[in-house]
Amino acid sequence: MVDEVVLKNAMETAWMVYRAQHPEVDAHDSRRCLLERHLHSRSEARASDTEQLAGFGIAYLQRLSRDGC
Template sequence: MVDDDPLRMAVDIAWSVYRARHRHVDAADSRRCLLERHLHGRWEAGESDAEELTGFGIAYLDRLPDDEC
């Protein structure tokens, strides 16, 4: 079984940073699901470092349009 703790940590941190920058975004916003899918794909492609995944997640969220969801 693969250890997905780095993935979970990266999603949680990237989402927390994004919400701190965008106070109007609800914790249950569907962008979190998009973030999870994006980082899961990176993780399956072999990226396993939590810090790098976090950086990829923050960059991904910053590229999403405000009206994405």
């Protein structure tokens, strides 16, 4: 399992990048919680570094946007 600090940093990085690309998204949008759950499950599947997890998170958020979340 990945370190909680790495997970938190990856989540914050992915969320910050996503919101920079989508300024209309509120800081407390429900997608933030979905992102956190997604990265937590991803991190349990295999140990990763912050950048890799953040990349997974950004890709996940982009898919949510296309699906109309």
